[in-house]
Amino acid sequence: MKLWAGRFSKEADKKTNDFNSSISFDSRMYREDIEGSIAHAQMLGECGIIEKSESALIQNGLKEILTDIDSGALAIDPDAEDIHTFIEGELTKRLGQTGKRLHTARSRNDQVAVDIRLYLKKRAVSLREQLVELVSVLCDKAEKYSETVMPGYTHLQRAQPITFGHHLMAYTEMLLRDISRLDDAYKRMDEMPLGSLALAGTTYPIDRNITAKLLGFNSISQNSLDGVSDRDFCIELSSVLSIIMVHLSRFSEEIIMWCSWEFKFIELDDAFSTGSSIMPQKKNPDIAELVRGKSGRVFGDLMTLLTAMKGIALAYNKDMQEDKEAIFDAFDTVTMCLTAFIPMIDTMRVIPENMRRAAAKGFINATDCADYLVKKGLPFRDAYKATGTLVAMCIDKGLTLEELPIEEYKSVCDEFDDGVYEAINLEKCVRDRKSLGGPAPENVRAQVNRVKRIIEEIK
């Protein structure tokens, strides 16, 4: 029997009922729905809107329902319209008339709005823990490889020497921004809409401070229309989640490249790789590919939410039921991705020799060669041109700058002497890049310490 049976003369068509129902995806909020109802019942009792004794019975009944769902003794009815209806119905089954008093001074519109916030607040906290863990894993790896020279790239062309530790630390910066964005979104989400009712508040003498305090909200929404029709927090969170996926996807792309025989900078642990059904030699970075692929779903979820919200008049409209699948999917996807991604990074084998070999080949010390001439007094543009000529000469002869004889250097510019070989030594080139934020091993170690301190503080 529907909640609105009094007004209607027919039962809903079965298929329409399924179409209308949200139980298949909102039942995961049963705990939060019950928590919200317990707080509401307590407030109704304290404000004298229902008898204190009835409030106590309702609260106990709700606690029992929670225990029964948790233990599996009570199954959630897949034909119920939504989780709110199911729990209220179950309470009434158990308590009779008293159960029917719970929904006094409340609407499903403010109920669902409070449930989602309660649920997402918890999800945000666990996601934050995962992000912090990834940052910590990266710091440990970066520390270990703070001296490991590798080519840095622009346009995917070898550009200048960096260290592997420096490269990894770039991702910690992105992840720290992700954490700060999540914290920011959390602050705005931490506002309690319960007490907005359907859209226009109530004539009952409710006290919203009581429920806000009981439910652990930091503030209370100040406009009843906005209270029930705001889903900004879902949009904000899915945008935070999308940016996280951008970062994980870029990282995955690099992992995939680094695993290829063309690079072979790293090897993933067998537990995080897969083989081929036909090619016996294959070891594929499926996890990284899936993370890269799944970014699309999360961006899609953001689009779903933006589109669902953009055209609806105030206040609640059923379109808003679409919020849950999108934001849940975004959270589930990012959580799953991180669950696989973190140990994959933690267990990957780094192959410094291959990084060093790649660094030796792409003339990535050409800038340092030019800088050497600048230090001898040449204007940078002239030094750049002379070095360009040397690189062309090397390519022609199949040599690296390190291998080119000093006579050839001198033939291009007589400022060169044997000191140039020291100046273009890759280890020295990296060691000297001590500018703030640069890749010198001592910088990387300082960055690691700084980031480790930050995550200790924000944990």
Ligand code: ARG
């Ligand atoms: N299942 C609904 C949702 O998720 C709950 C709110 C229903 N309110 C209503 N007036 N139909 O949005």
